[in-house]
Amino acid sequence: MADFRNFINGQWIATGKTFENRNPADNSLVGMVHEAGQAEVDAAVQAARAALQGPWGSLKVQQRVDLLHAIVDGIDKRFDEFLEAEIKDTGKPRRLASHLDIPRGAANFKIFADLIRNVPGESFGMDTPDGGRALNYAVRAPRGVIGVICPWNLPLLLMTWKVGPALACGNTVVVKPSEDTPATATLLGEIMNDVGVPHGVYNVVHGFGPESAGEYLTAHPGVDGITFTGETRTGEAIMTAAAKGLRPVSLELGGKNPGIVFADADFDKAVAGIARSTFENTGQVCLGTERVYVQRPIFERFVAALKARAESFRMGDPFDDDVDFGPLVSLKHREKVLSYYEKARKEGATVVTGGGVPGMTGPLADGAWVQPTIWTGLPETSPVIREEIFGPCCHIQPFDTEDEVIRMANETPYGLAATVWTQDLSAAHRLGAALNVGLCWINSWFLRDLRTAFGGARQSGIGREGGVHSLEFYTEMRNVCVKL
Ligand SMILES: NC(=O)c1ccc[n+]([C@@H]2O[C@H](COP(=O)([O-])OP(=O)(O)OC[C@H]3O[C@@H](n4cnc5c(N)ncnc54)[C@H](O)[C@@H]3O)[C@@H](O)[C@H]2O)c1
Numbered sequence: 001m002a003d004f005r006n007f008i009n010g011q012w013i014a015t016g017k018t019f020e021n022r023n024p025a026d027n028s029l030v031g032m033v034h035e036a037g038q039a040e041v042d043a044a045v046q047a048a049r050a051a052l053q054g055p056w057g058s059l060k061v062q063q064r065v066d067l068l069h070a071i072v073d074g075i076d077k078r079f080d081e082f083l084e085a086e087i088k089d090t091g092k093p094r095r096l097a098s099h100l101d102i103p104r105g106a107a108n109f110k111i112f113a114d115l116i117r118n119v120p121g122e123s124f125g126m127d128t129p130d131g132g133r134a135l136n137y138a139v140r141a142p143r144g145v146i147g148v149i150c151p152w153n154l155p156l157l158l159m160t161w162k163v164g165p166a167l168a169c170g171n172t173v174v175v176k177p178s179e180d181t182p183a184t185a186t187l188l189g190e191i192m193n194d195v196g197v198p199h200g201v202y203n204v205v206h207g208f209g210p211e212s213a214g215e216y217l218t219a220h221p222g223v224d225g226i227t228f229t230g231e232t233r234t235g236e237a238i239m240t241a242a243a244k245g246l247r248p249v250s251l252e253l254g255g256k257n258p259g260i261v262f263a264d265a266d267f268d269k270a271v272a273g274i275a276r277s278t279f280e281n282t283g284q285v286c287l288g289t290e291r292v293y294v295q296r297p298i299f300e301r302f303v304a305a306l307k308a309r310a311e312s313f314r315m316g317d318p319f320d321d322d323v324d325f326g327p328l329v330s331l332k333h334r335e336k337v338l339s340y341y342e343k344a345r346k347e348g349a350t351v352v353t354g355g356g357v358p359g360m361t362g363p364l365a366d367g368a369w370v371q372p373t374i375w376t377g378l379p380e381t382s383p384v385i386r387e388e389i390f391g392p393c394c395h396i397q398p399f400d401t402e403d404e405v406i407r408m409a410n411e412t413p414y415g416l417a418a419t420v421w422t423q424d425l426s427a428a429h430r431l432g433a434a435l436n437v438g439l440c441w442i443n444s445w446f447l448r449d450l451r452t453a454f455g456g457a458r459q460s461g462i463g464r465e466g467g468v469h470s471l472e473f474y475t476e477m478r479n480v481c482v483k484l
């Protein structure tokens with residue numbers, strides 16, 4: 001049975017308070033997680049502070065780059081261990097975790113190692129009032145100790161998406177993984193020790209949010225900045241905590257993303273694209289589609305085609321390579337998703353497919369399984385269409401004109417992502433400009449160039465991370481003006 005301890009100053013720290021970690025595929029007990037209290041969080045922050053003033057703080061850029069590449073190699077070498085840990089924690093199929101989660105865990109260190117080696121600086125020469133000259137140049141310094149708070153849907157990917165740039169910029173981190181998925185953040189601690197990252201640079205404290213490690217971390221005065229990925233409501237609580245001591249935040253939050261299909265779209269690609277953006281990772285991707293808008297001439301045909309896709313998924317043991325649809329992350333999250341399935345039914349939605357729990361057999365019968373689900377016939381004001389469900393479900397609404405669908409798509413407090421399918425180039429660019437989101441994919445979805453700005457508008461987040469954009473949060477910029 002696994003024993004998920006805190007990782008503080010390079011040491012594995014047990015506490016007297018543990019909680020269960022269960023495999024959502026069959027609800028079997030994977031191990032026990034040691035909950036960090038105030039003392040452990042304080043020790044982690046102190047260790048991170050000390051590391052800044054130790055060897056880590058005086059490394060040359062190339063030495064940091066070499067260490068980041070060693071972490072990449074370390075993850076690659078233990079790929080199968082990360083894969084097993086992630087699948088047991090989340091229930092996601094091996095075919096997904098092996099192509100997305102674990103490779104991105106390594107890529108998120110590599111991209112920022114490359115960035116800090118090559119990023120250009122900024123300087124300005126100026127004429128001065130006395131007829132002379134002066135030179136201005138920018139200096140970037142690490143922000144300091146960064147609190148990293150992560151969600152459960154893409155645990156390694158989303159944690160390293162923050163730890164990669166934080167370390168590349170010379171910071172130190174205290175990571176608080178989701179209580180549902182402690183495994184890969186813990187395993188990364190072994191890699192850090194194996195490759196010689198100085199103790200205290202990377203720390204992991206386990207626990208929950210309120211009155212637990214999450215809250216203790218965001219409230220700790222020794223934390224210089226907080227990067228958070230999770231629900232919008234949680235983002236509000238973290239931003240409130242960060243306000244004390246004026247710590248900056250980077251927030252990647254919730255969404256209720258539209259998928260828009262025009263009649264002129266490549267039909268088969270649009271069906272495949274919307275099926276992926278709706279059902280991949282059992283609908284537990286923040287960028288995923290829960291609102292589909294299809295132009296009326298192809299509406300009926302599209303609904304039938306997406307239904308066929310949803311009914312073609314193969315559920316089963318996530319370790320089985322033939323399986324392409326796993327459980328939700330927990331029985332608790334399944335209750336939330338099923339409550340929306342019930343809400344849709346009560347509101348009189350047409351249940352095109354799904355709407356319940358599949359009949360799993362053997363040990364899988366105890367897992368957090370739900371049916372992929374498609375609805376039509378609800379008004380845009382329905383909570384099913386307004387609120388984030390974060391499950392394998394979508395509502396399909398017909399539309400007639402471009403203006404009408406832009407209005408409907410933008411009618412949400414969120415603004416994270418959109419996916420648009422059309423072969424009309426001008427329409428594609430008009431939609432890209434008109435949709436109030438941080439990320440708009442045209443004839444594609446979740447295609448990621450890690451140099452691009454990533455983040456949400458409105459209640460989907462604050463700030464952008466990715467490529468040079470990450471420097472804004474993970475460094476402090478100083479302007480030096482030299483009179484010549
Ligand atoms: N925008 C993005 O890039 C992105 C990516 C993935 C997930 N998400 C969002 O995350 C949500 C699903 O993940 P989740 O259920 O883990 O989110 P969550 O907000 O419930 O929890 C996220 C993390 O925050 C911690 N936390 C909770 N309350 C806290 C508090 N008061 N103080 C400090 N920490 C606290 C949790 O323990 C967990 O580690 C969805 O809304 C999804 O849209 C967004």
Ligand SMILES: O=C/C=C/C=C(\O)C(=O)O
Pocket residue numbers: 153154158161284285286287448454
């Ligand atoms: O569930 C949300 C997915 C977020 C993905 C990223 O942050 C990324 O691809 O960098």
